[in-house]
Amino acid sequence: KRDAKSVSITWQDEKFFEVLFKKSFGIKDGLFYFPAFGDPEQKLQHAVVLQEAVLGTLLQNQKTRDWDKSNGSISTVSIKIDDGVLVRKYRRLLSYVHQTADFSPVRGNKLRGWLSPGAITWNENLAAENPPALALALRFLVVGAIYFEIRGRGKGAKPRYALVIPDIDDLEKYARARSIFVDYGIQDLQAAGGAEAGLRVLVELEAKKVVEDLNTAACRVFSFDDVPWSRWKTRVEIFEVGGVSGLDLKPFKMARQVFKVKPVSRNDTDIFLDVPQVPELIARNVLDRRPWWYGFANFVLDKEVRQHVFYYEKGGLAKMVEDRNVFPEGGERVFVEACHEAWRRRLGQLGQRARREGISFQNLINREFERLRVAFSRSKNASAIRAAVTDFWSRSGGSLVSLRDGWRDVLPLFSDQNWQKARDLALLALASYKPASKEEEEVLNEIVDEEGGE
Structure with missing residues (x-):
């Protein structure tokens, strides 16, 4: 039984949940297969991003999944973008913890890192417990979250993936929100940082009429490092994105128009995706209620960032400065x-x-x-x-x-x-x-x- 706020489940024996998990968390050709998203081979660009993003976030711990090594654990896909071919590799799955991990519908369930981002337990015996309803909902977080690949430049630790969870308390609207991003291609699922990813989600949900008032809309962003599993270093950043008016968002919406993820040729056919860096600066400034260009000098201190901004992003900056709606008189x-x-x-x-x-x-x-x-x-x-x-x-x-x-x-x-x-x-x-x-x-x-x- 389902309404806008909740789902009620009745069962006769606990094998019901075993079957539920097997049907909900599948694998097809080594890729995650979530029935809610359809056949991963039909939405291959989203599926490839989803694969590596889930493995780099919720399933970062090597104990949470096994690889399919029957034909080698790495598969390669070629994706045509414009006149070039983007070659992507992904790790082939054999199994993952959501399919088989213990669940009790009548008593508390221990909180694990694969259930909730950043929930790292130093002592398994002291792990916090969640009531069955919450534990079951958290198990489906892997399906409900929206994932981005993060391609920030510069020195220091950089997040590689962002997991975004919209704050929507209507289940039907949430399902609509998540389905929007299943149709996104690889180019649309790239961002320079977590702030950009979070605002991208809110702006898209507003455009699709899932969110009506941006002033009250919000989402939570989890950014993860793409490093081998370490119990000391799994989460880079967690922050809230929201409470931004449509007027405040003008610079970011403009940035979405003038800074594009572009395919760049490596040779005659192979390409890579070049991700603009300025939108992350603009996103953070918008969230902090500051001018979109605030902190530009510090932003371009790093040589790698500076070279990219001054060479590849100057056209977008010129358009931002020319537009009097985002760079007014004064x-x-x-x-x-x-x-x-x-x-x-x-x-x-x-x-x-x-x-x-x-x-x-x-x-x-x-x-x-x-x-x-x-x-x-x-x-x-x-x-x-x-x-x-x-x-x-x-x-x-x-x-x-x-x-x-x-x-x-x-x-x-x-x-x-x-x-x-x-x-x-x-x-x-x-x-x-x-x-x-x-x-x-x-x-x-x-x-x-x-x-x-x-």
Whole structure:
């Protein structure tokens, strides 16, 4: 018996649950087979992501599953995306704990890590117990959760998978919510971090009318490291995503349009998926009620992140900055426009010098770009960033049109309270500059990041 809030089960003997688990938690060709999702071979892209994500989250512990080694434990699938082929490998399952683990419908059941993310027990005898109803619901979490592959760049420990659980108290709506993501392809199930994954779920549920009011909508995100099982290190991060208005979400929705996961060729046919990093910064800022560009300077301190953002994501940043709905009129906009104007003029000056002296325009641009980027990045107080930015503006030659009417709005950004915003915006301006000519575009695409860390 089922209603919107609960499911009631009646049974005659405990073998009922043995049969229930066998039918609910299957395997087909080494892949998880959950009848609620249909045949995994018919939705292969979702199935492959689901496979590795479950094994990297709830079933991270090697004691929770066995491999099918009859034809080797690794299978390979080729997935056509646009004009290329994405080759993915997955580990073939023989069995997993959900199929056979003990369950008592009349007494408490010990809480295990595979039932609840992060529920690690140091002493099996001291494991917490859940009542039968909760223990049964947790067993089906593996089906109800929404999974993303996380592809964050940079140094340090990075989560590899995110498990998202929407906070929906209507079972029919929850089933609709989960079914939406079964139809997602691999590209749609990539994210740069857990905050992006969580907001992606809420935005999609709003678009599909599963969630009506984003102010009250929420989900919980669990991010897991992709490391060999360690009882000391299984969970990277757990946090709530929610309480965000539609107005606050405008920058993130815009980011979803301009930063796309793209297939990139390795050779004539094979591809890999390139995942934008900026949406994670925007998502975290949206959740913290801060400007979407807040912390950009620290975000691009890491060389790997910086190279990706400045090279592959500059087009998306340019569109974010151009859009007055997400980057409105005010001192911040005037500041960035002034930097764009100054950089355009500076490029013109360097082009003239290159032609006059017969030297490489590319080398001049490389040196000037790096000089500016390092000067902005290394500014540690208001006076330092003020000196770096005003020197940049003054080298452009003559007064900047952008500052003629808006200079008073810019001045507060150089105060002791706001200088870090000025640093963020100066680097954002460099990253979001839109070339004025084909020649500019070509030389800017060849800029070499010569600095290792900062």
